[in-house]
Structure formats: C-alpha cells, structure tokens
Amino acid sequence: MTDAVLLLGFGGPEGIDEVVPFLERVTVGRGIPPERLVEVGQHYFTLGGVSPLNAQNRALRTALAEALDAAGSPIEVALANRNSPPFVPDVLAELAAAGRREILAVATAAYSGYSSCRQYREDLGTALASADLGLSVRKLGPFYDLPEFAGTIAALLLESLPDDISLDDPGTRLVFTTHSVPTSAARASGPSGDAYVNQHRWVAEQVVRHLAEAIDVTKPWELVFQSRSGPPTMPWLEPDVNDALRAYAAEGATAVVLVPIGFLSDHMEVIWDLDTQARDTAAELGIRLVRTPAVGTDPRFVAALARRIAAELAAPSPEPGAGDFCSGGCCANPRRELPTVPGTGLRR
Ligand SMILES: CC1=C(CCC(=O)O)c2cc3nc(cc4[nH]c(cc5[nH]c(cc1n2)c(C)c5CCC(=O)O)c(CCC(=O)O)c4C)C(CCC(=O)O)=C3C
Ligand SMILES: [Fe+2]
Known part of the structure; x- marks a missing residue:
C-alpha cells in the first residue's frame, strides 16, 4: 500500500546567496552560455534573490493534502525539489526513516518531456540507486489531460479578462504559451514522440472549447514558446513569444490575451519572461497584453488532481518492472543514461 505522496x-x-548555487545546479553540463546565466541571475537578484516558486509549491502541497482528505484518501504529502532544498535524496531518506515503504511521486509539471517528466524520474532513480532505503517509488504520469486543468485555465481566463477587451474582436489574439525546449527533446517526448507539443495543443483546444461554450465565440488561437535557453546554434521550439507579438502587431492586432498553459504557478518564468519582458515588448508595439493566471492552488484544479492521485492510490500496486507507462526511451536524453523509477499510465 502506498503510504506517502511526494510532490x-x-x-x-529563496535568498541572494542561493541564486548562484541554484543556477549552477540547474545548468551543470548543459552548455548554457555564461551570458544567459548572468541574465537569468539578474532576474532573480532583481527580486531580492527569491523565486516565488517554492512558496507556491508549499501552498500546493498543503492544498493537495487537504483535497486528498476531502476525497476520502488521507495520506501524508511531502515536498522535495530538484534544484533547491529540501532535495529529493534527503526527503526520501526522511520518509524511509519514518517507516514509509511505498511512495507515489507527483511532479509539479503536467506534460510529457525530459525536464517535465523524465528528469523527475531520474532524480528519484538516482537517489534510490545511491542509498539503500528500501523504498518503492513510482511517479504519477503527465496529468495535462485532467478535464479540470483546461477547464480551470478557461475559467481563470474569463475571470481575468478586462471589460474593454473582447475575444470576439478579431484585433484580439488568443495566444497560449509554454516553455521552449530543444526541438530534439520535443521530438523525443512521450512514448511515441512529439508528445510535448501535441499535449499542449490538445489543452489549448480544450480551453478554446470551454470558451466557445461559455461566451459563444470560437476563437482562433496559436501556441508560442518562451524562456529559450541553450546555445544559439541549438534549435529550440519557436516562435518566441516576443517575436510572435511583433508579428501580431504587424498584422494589425490591438490586444493579446496570453495564457501560460505550460506552468502550474506564476513563478519566475511567468512573472519575468511574460509580465516583464513580453509586457515591455507589447508596450513598445503599442498593443495591450493581458496575461491570465496559472492554475496555482485553484480549488477546481487541486480537487481534480487529488482525485487522480486518489485513483492511483486505490489501484493495485504495480509488480516490480510492470506498469511502467514511461518505459524504455520515453522522453530520453540521448546524452545521458540515468536510473529511473517507473511512471504510471496516462488515463484518458
Ligand atoms: C519544460 C521546462 C519547464 C516546465 C516543466 C517543469 O516545471 O519542470 C521548466 C520549468 C522551470 N524552469 C525554471 C528555471 C530554469 N530553467 C532553466 C533552464 C531550462 N529549462 C528548461 C525546460 C523547462 N523548465 C530547459 C530545457 C532548460 C535548459 C537547461 C536544461 O536542459 O535543463 C534555467 C537555467 C537558466 C536558463 O537558461 O534559463 C532556470 C533558472 C523554473 C524555476 C522558476 C522559478 O524560479 O520560479 C521552472 C519551474
Ligand atoms: Fe526551465
């Protein structure tokens, strides 16, 4: 029986002194140009060295624990991070010391992909391989397909749209955004490839369907990318949100409704890359920009994720080696092979 959930x-x-060590951990061996690191470091320093992300994830942990209680599946929910304390190996050791044996991990990332799924399985697999903890750990699969994920995004969009911007107006563009990744990583994502982009397009379609139901407007839309990193010679998913804004302005757009479907909370990549950078671009171009909120701890989303987790907790424990949805090369990074824990199936 599963005896803890690990978010x-x-x-x-979470402080000036933590910025450089954090960036070093994120980027070790990734070939990210030093100029890019200086620039990203500056974003964090501008905010006093504090990313909003960890506090947002602590709030999600609490909200999930409450929603699991409410769903009739009370269970301990712990939190561990990849790139800042409390680190995955330390939290796993604490859970083992407290007598936990079987753990369901849940990443704060909804889509298939190396950074958003496989790397979390590697973080867990590497930690288990280097310490004899007697733990069995599996990871919940991507959950972008929860109907309430797109439903909450659509509801938040409608709730945050100013009265003087109409989706019905052809001058208003509806633009979904997510983290760019190398095109090679996008191709390798999911059990049969290209899952990263396809899953985002599916969510965008669901949001547009909700909008059509709510306000009777079938809105054309596009998916753009943000927060590109890596060396300029390596191809990443495009168009970049700022280039897209320039193209829309040239086509006569007056307003852009920007919907960050790639993230669960309004963390640094949202408040800097969208609310600072893309906002400046829009201001230069003389177009309005509305950025809608990420789902965060919205109870509609949290309750749905808790029900998905509860269903996984109620399912029989997989036999060792079986039940691995993310088998073989799912989202694999050809440059490194690391131990992984199994991922549970997509349920749709
Ligand atoms: C797909 C994806 C997600 C979404 C899924 C998920 O959530 O996992 C995500 C989330 C995040 N990315 C974040 C921060 C950073 N990502 C970086 C670098 C990179 N991200 C990548 C992809 C993703 N990243 C990639 C392919 C790289 C290149 C290096 C590599 O191959 O790994 C760098 C290095 C500097 C830079 O180059 O930007 C930083 C600082 C934060 C924290 C924000 C905060 O502090 O509030 C969050 C939530
Ligand atoms: Fe990132």
Whole structure:
C-alpha cells in the first residue's frame, strides 16, 4: 500500500546567496552560455534573490493534502525539489526513516518531456540507486489531460479578462504559451514522440472549447514558446513569444490575451519572461497584453488532481518492472543514461 505522496518541485532560490548555487545546479553540463546565466541571475537578484516558486509549491502541497482528505484518501504529502532544498535524496531518506515503504511521486509539471517528466524520474532513480532505503517509488504520469486543468485555465481566463477587451474582436489574439525546449527533446517526448507539443495543443483546444461554450465565440488561437535557453546554434521550439507579438502587431492586432498553459504557478518564468519582458515588448508595439493566471492552488484544479492521485492510490500496486507507462526511451536524453523509477499510465 502506498503510504506517502511526494510532490516534486523544480526548486528555486529563496535568498541572494542561493541564486548562484541554484543556477549552477540547474545548468551543470548543459552548455548554457555564461551570458544567459548572468541574465537569468539578474532576474532573480532583481527580486531580492527569491523565486516565488517554492512558496507556491508549499501552498500546493498543503492544498493537495487537504483535497486528498476531502476525497476520502488521507495520506501524508511531502515536498522535495530538484534544484533547491529540501532535495529529493534527503526527503526520501526522511520518509524511509519514518517507516514509509511505498511512495507515489507527483511532479509539479503536467506534460510529457525530459525536464517535465523524465528528469523527475531520474532524480528519484538516482537517489534510490545511491542509498539503500528500501523504498518503492513510482511517479504519477503527465496529468495535462485532467478535464479540470483546461477547464480551470478557461475559467481563470474569463475571470481575468478586462471589460474593454473582447475575444470576439478579431484585433484580439488568443495566444497560449509554454516553455521552449530543444526541438530534439520535443521530438523525443512521450512514448511515441512529439508528445510535448501535441499535449499542449490538445489543452489549448480544450480551453478554446470551454470558451466557445461559455461566451459563444470560437476563437482562433496559436501556441508560442518562451524562456529559450541553450546555445544559439541549438534549435529550440519557436516562435518566441516576443517575436510572435511583433508579428501580431504587424498584422494589425490591438490586444493579446496570453495564457501560460505550460506552468502550474506564476513563478519566475511567468512573472519575468511574460509580465516583464513580453509586457515591455507589447508596450513598445503599442498593443495591450493581458496575461491570465496559472492554475496555482485553484480549488477546481487541486480537487481534480487529488482525485487522480486518489485513483492511483486505490489501484493495485504495480509488480516490480510492470506498469511502467514511461518505459524504455520515453522522453530520453540521448546524452545521458540515468536510473529511473517507473511512471504510471496516462488515463484518458
Ligand atoms: C519544460 C521546462 C519547464 C516546465 C516543466 C517543469 O516545471 O519542470 C521548466 C520549468 C522551470 N524552469 C525554471 C528555471 C530554469 N530553467 C532553466 C533552464 C531550462 N529549462 C528548461 C525546460 C523547462 N523548465 C530547459 C530545457 C532548460 C535548459 C537547461 C536544461 O536542459 O535543463 C534555467 C537555467 C537558466 C536558463 O537558461 O534559463 C532556470 C533558472 C523554473 C524555476 C522558476 C522559478 O524560479 O520560479 C521552472 C519551474
Ligand atoms: Fe526551465
């Protein structure tokens, strides 16, 4: 029987002194140009060295624990991060010391992909391989397909749209955004490839369907990318949100409704890359920009994720080696092979 849920966060700095060590952990061996690191470090320093992400994930942990209680599946919910304390190996050791034996990990990332899924399985697999903890750990699969995920995004969009911006107006563009990744990583994502982009397009379609039902407007939309990193020679998913804004302005757009479907909370990549950078671009171009909130701890989303987790907790424990939805090369990074824990199936 599963005896703890482990929520997994990306991690972020929570003080000036933590910024450089955090960036070093994120980027070790990734070939990210030093200029890019200086620039990203500056974003964190501007906010006093504090990323909003860890506090947001602590709030999600609490909200999930409450929602699991409410769903009739009370269970301990712990939190561990990839790139800042409390680190995955330390939290796993604490859970083992407290007598836990079987753990369901849940990443704070909804889509298939190396950074958003496999790397979390590697973080767990590596930790288990280097300590004899007697733990069995599996990871919940991508949950972008929860109907309430797109439903909550659509509801938040409608709730945050100013009265003087109409989706019905052809001058208003509806634009979904997510984290860019190398095109090679996008191709390798999911059990049969290209899952990262396809899953985002599916969510965007569901949001548009909700909007059509709510306000009777069938809105054209596009998916753009943000927060590109890596060396300029390596192809990443495009168009970048700022280039897209320039193209829309040239086509006569007057307003852009920007919906960050790639993230669960309004963390640094949202408040800097969208609310600062993309907002400046829009201001230069003389177009309005509305950025809608991420789902965060919205009870509609949290209750649905808790029900998905409860269903997984109620399912019979998989035999060792079986039940691995993310088998073989799912989201694999050809540059490194690391131990992984199994991932549970997509349920749709
Ligand atoms: C797909 C994806 C998600 C979404 C899924 C998930 O959540 O996992 C995500 C989330 C996040 N990314 C974050 C921060 C950073 N990501 C970086 C670098 C990179 N991200 C990548 C992809 C993703 N990243 C990739 C392919 C790289 C290149 C290096 C590598 O191959 O790994 C760098 C290095 C500097 C830079 O180059 O930008 C930083 C600082 C934060 C924290 C924000 C905060 O502090 O509030 C969060 C939630
Ligand atoms: Fe990132």
